[in-house]
Amino acid sequence: xxxxRFLLAAGLLLGTAAALSAKEELNLFAWSEYVxxxxxxxxxxxxxxxxxxxxxxxxxxxxxxxxAGGAAYDLVQPSxxxxxxxxxxxxLAPLDPALLPNRKxxxxxxxxxxxxxxxxxxxxxxxxxxxxxxxxxxxxDPIRGFRDVFQPKFKxxxxxxxxxxxxxxWALYTRGIxxxxxxxxxxxxIRPVVADWIKLIxxxxxxxxxxALLNGDVDLGVVWSGEAAILWRENRKFKYVxxxxxxxxxxxxxxxxxxxxHKEAAHKFINYILRPEVSKLISDEFPYTNPNVExxxxxxxxxxxxxxxxxxxxxxxxxxDIGKLAADIDRLMTDLKSGR
Amino acid sequence: xxxxxxxTRPPALVAAPPEENRRRxxxxxxxxxxxxxxxxxxxxxxxxAILAVYSFCERDEVGRVVYRxxxxxxxxVFEPVYLHIFWRSIVYAALTTAICxxxxxxxxxxxxxxxxxxxxxxxxxxxxxxxxxxxxxxxAWITILKQEGLLNGLLQSLPLGIGPLDxxxxxxxxxxxxxxxxxxxxxLPIYGSAEKLENAVIEAAYDLGAGPVRAFSSVIVPLxxxxxxxxxxxxxxxxxxxxxxxDLMGGAKVPMIGNVIQNxxxxxxxxxxxxxxxxxxxxxxxxxxxxxxxxxxxxG
Numbered sequence: 001x002x003x004x005r006f007l008l009a010a011g012l013l014l015g016t017a018a019a020l021s022a023k024e025e026l027n028l029f030a031w032s033e034y035v036x037x038x039x040x041x042x043x044x045x046x047x048x049x050x051x052x053x054x055x056x057x058x059x060x061x062x063x064x065x066x067x068a069g070g071a072a073y074d075l076v077q078p079s080x081x082x083x084x085x086x087x088x089x090x091x092l093a094p095l096d097p098a099l100l101p102n103r104k105x106x107x108x109x110x111x112x113x114x115x116x117x118x119x120x121x122x123x124x125x126x127x128x129x130x131x132x133x134x135x136x137x138x139x140x141d142p143i144r145g146f147r148d149v150f151q152p153k154f155k156x157x158x159x160x161x162x163x164x165x166x167x168x169x170w171a172l173y174t175r176g177i178x179x180x181x182x183x184x185x186x187x188x189x190i191r192p193v194v195a196d197w198i199k200l201i202x203x204x205x206x207x208x209x210x211x212a213l214l215n216g217d218v219d220l221g222v223v224w225s226g227e228a229a230i231l232w233r234e235n236r237k238f239k240y241v242x243x244x245x246x247x248x249x250x251x252x253x254x255x256x257x258x259x260x261x262h263k264e265a266a267h268k269f270i271n272y273i274l275r276p277e278v279s280k281l282i283s284d285e286f287p288y289t290n291p292n293v294e295x296x297x298x299x300x301x302x303x304x305x306x307x308x309x310x311x312x313x314x315x316x317x318x319x320x321d322i323g324k325l326a327a328d329i330d331r332l333m334t335d336l337k338s339g340r
Numbered sequence: 341x342x343x344x345x346x347x348t349r350p351p352a353l354v355a356a357p358p359e360e361n362r363r364r365x366x367x368x369x370x371x372x373x374x375x376x377x378x379x380x381x382x383x384x385x386x387x388x389a390i391l392a393v394y395s396f397c398e399r400d401e402v403g404r405v406v407y408r409x410x411x412x413x414x415x416x417v418f419e420p421v422y423l424h425i426f427w428r429s430i431v432y433a434a435l436t437t438a439i440c441x442x443x444x445x446x447x448x449x450x451x452x453x454x455x456x457x458x459x460x461x462x463x464x465x466x467x468x469x470x471x472x473x474x475x476x477x478x479x480a481w482i483t484i485l486k487q488e489g490l491l492n493g494l495l496q497s498l499p500l501g502i503g504p505l506d507x508x509x510x511x512x513x514x515x516x517x518x519x520x521x522x523x524x525x526x527x528l529p530i531y532g533s534a535e536k537l538e539n540a541v542i543e544a545a546y547d548l549g550a551g552p553v554r555a556f557s558s559v560i561v562p563l564x565x566x567x568x569x570x571x572x573x574x575x576x577x578x579x580x581x582x583x584x585x586x587d588l589m590g591g592a593k594v595p596m597i598g599n600v601i602q603n604x605x606x607x608x609x610x611x612x613x614x615x616x617x618x619x620x621x622x623x624x625x626x627x628x629x630x631x632x633x634x635x636x637x638x639x640g
Contacts, residue, residue: 060403061606067404085402156506162592164607203509203591212591216488217508323401330608335421337595338428 025050026265029065030077031252032057032207034126036285043272049265057206058163060326066091066257074260075269080251081319083122084115088321092121093258099267102274110291113251114318122253123270126288128225129249129311130166132241135219145244146170149220150197159212159221162204164333165319165326167194170222173246180320187325187332195336213238228308229287240308249316251291283309388622394615403609413616422600422617426624429597432511433579436518437526440575441568443519444526448567449560451527452534463531466524478517478588485513485589509591517585522578526571533567569632577625597621 024047028035032055040051054073056062059082066076066086078086086092097103106124116122134143138157143149149158160167169179171190203212209223210231221228231238254273256266272278279295287309290296296304304310322329395413398406416422451462469477484490485508492504507513537560545555561568583598592599597617604614 058607060609064403064606064609064611067402067609089402162587198593201593204593205591212509215486217486324399326403327399327608327610327613330603330610331421334425334595334600334603337593338421338425339594 023050024048024262024265025052026262026269027052027054027072027074028077028269029054029056029062029073029075031055034077034252034286036281038281038285039273039278042278042281043269046272047265047268049262049268051269072261073257074262075266076255076257077125077252078122078255079319080113080115080253081321083253083255085321086255086257087116087121091257093256093260093263094120095123095256095270096267099264100271100274102271105274105276105279105292105294107291107293109315110251115251116253122255123274124291125252125254125273126226126282126286127249127251127291128288129242129247129316130161130170130222131225131228131247131308131311132243133213133221133223133228133231133308134239134241135213135237136239137237138219143220143239143241145241146174146222147245149222150200152200154220155200156202157219158201159203159205159209159218159223160201161209161223162206164329165322166222167197167333168329169248169319170243170245171197173243176245179246179248179317180322182322182325182329184325184328187328191332191336194332198336224288225308225311226286226288229306232306232308233287240311242311247316249289249318251318391615391618391622394612395619397612397615399610399612403611405611410612413613414620416613417616417620422597425595425597425600426620428594429580432514432518432596433576435515436522436579437572437576439515439519440523440526440571444523444571445530445568448527448530449534449564452531452537459535463528466527469524474521475584475588477520478585481513481517481520481589482508485516508589509593511590511594514586514590514594517589518579518582521582521585522575525574525578529570529574530564530567532570533564537563569635573629573632577628580624581621 026049028051030053034055035053040053044050056065059079062076062078063082063085066073067089076086083092100123103119103123110124110127111119113122113124132143132146132149139154141148168182168187168190171193172179172181172186174193175186175190177186177190202218203209205212208227209221210227212218213221213223213231214234225240228238228240232240254270256263260266273282274292276292276294276298279290279292280298283290283295283299283303287303287306289309290299394405396409396411398408398410398412400406447466451459451466454462482489486492487504487506487508489508491507495502496504507516541559541563542555545559550558580596581598581601583596583602586592586594586596586599595603601614601617601621604610604617608614
């Protein structure tokens with residue numbers, strides 16, 4: 001390309017960028033398969049603010065990109081423990097309660113959560129659990145926990161989340177250890193457990209673990225409750241079970257990074273999402289547990305009866321940040337996946 | 341082109357340009373090169389330098405890079421697990437390259453030897469898949485290979501007695517995906533050198549008493565070697581680092597070096613270690629390139 005043409009092209013690009021930035025926009029960085037297009041369209045129609053929705057598949061990915069100086073994001077959607085790290089590191093801006101009147105719609109058990117006791121930085125979006133899905137047409141044995149899933153007879157019939165911390169946590173549960181008691185010793189202790197499991201697993205998939213189950217490539221899965229709820233909605237043969245050895249819940253929240261350029265738009269979006277009729281749209285498409293009690297009143301009895309969305313269990317533990325041990329978990333899993 | 345005309349070399353530039361003219365083309369050449377140099381600096385040199393610096397750093401509690409010198413990352417790269425993964429990635433890439441040569445060579449040769457009018461149509465067929473996104477094509481393969489997929493449906497409807505094959509999420513699926521993705525990169529360079537091959541040379545081989553096998557192995561293959569070498573580089577190098585296919589079609593079960601590096605930057609938040617893996621990986625490429633180049637030079 002000739003230099004003159006190069007300059008011309010660069011000039012055109014700059015011009016376009018300037019024109020674009022004049023329009024109001026909101027840069028949302030959130031989980032994949034989690035924010036319905038309908039909600040983004042509705043928000044744009046009402047406020048004229050364009051939402052740019054970028055996705056990630058794990059909290060670690062979000063942290064990684066944010067720490068690298070992802071100043072472009074106005075709104076992020078970490079889970080509880082990732083929000084905890086971000087608050088500790090001063091990465092989140094305090095919210096303005098005056099701009100969030102709809103926060104009153106949230107259930108009392110979703111206020112003042114351990115990661116943000118004063119509700120200063122975060123607002124719950126959706127919550128869920130991680131549990132076992134059984135294709136009861138194929139698997140006739142009773143499945144109550146991880147020990148029932150990871151049996152040699154189910155070799156190559158299992159899908160699990162491609163999330164190292166999750167897998168390690170399930171193994172800890174089978175040894176009666178809590179999800180947050182991660183230490184080098186405990187990791188050594190569960191090493192043989194995970195090693196055995198990995199030989200039995202057919203697919204690791206965090207984005208859409210339901211696909212392998214729907215396609216008939218596997219009959220058992222350890223997946224996000226929302227994925228399990230969609231499966232149950234498709235076909236009642238997919239049963240959801242919270243493992244008897246232990247289960248944890250996750251609370252995904254909305255938060256505004258300190259470096260956000262459109263903080264007001266971000267507040268508007270949070271408040272919009274907290275409206276019962278908007279929150280219901282999220283439940284319709286991604287049937288996780290909705291913390292918005294006013295929205296729950298709008299759900300059909302069938303939606304509320306979905307055992308994966310609204311399990312009968314009481315309060316479950318949540319993850320806490322484990323700092324550098326995340327790298328040890330990764331090393332352990334890489335070792336074991338390589339068959340060592 | 342008639343088969344009897346042999347290509348003549350362009351006459352060598354004998355006269356050196358006059359003294360006063362030497363300067364101007366140089367300046368102009370630099371000007372013309374400037375965008376390319378800028379591009380190289382911005383997207384190759386600087387990122388590589390950052391990677392090299394990170395690879396000697398430490399990480400803090402959350403995963404930020406701390407600028408404190410350490411060799412720990414390189415020590416870790418040479419732990420048996422990672423060497424094993426490097427080795428496995430090389431084996432998969434080598435297998436992919438070998439299959440691509442075996443499958444791609446006849447295709448490329450046939451296209452190059454086809455009539456002019458056909459050549460362009462056939463080449464277009466090779467390139468049509470590029471009109472669709474790579475990820476979409478990979479998802480299409482999932483639809484074909486899955487247990488209740490197209491291939492198994494076809495097999496079971498035929499009276500062959502072949503049960504449903506267990507293909508998706510196996511190493512076979514990974515190799516199928518890799519060969520599919522990179523085959524055109526083998527076909528095109530081989531086509532390039534096969535097209536330049538003179539019939540006269542092949543005829544001369546026959547006249548001198550060579551059989552078809554001999555003519556192929558001592559005349560055709562050496563003359564198309566530059567194409568094979570270029571294709572090998574274009575397939576082997578990216579195939580080692582591929583992580584999307586191993587994730588999607590292999591079920592993320594057996595990590596390749598590309599997956600491990602990706603994990604360091606996202607899941608494990610250990611950028612310095614990821615950078616060290618990347619640097620070693622790049623050195624490996626350089627060595628591969630050097631070997632292939634030397635082979636090519638020797639053959640020539």
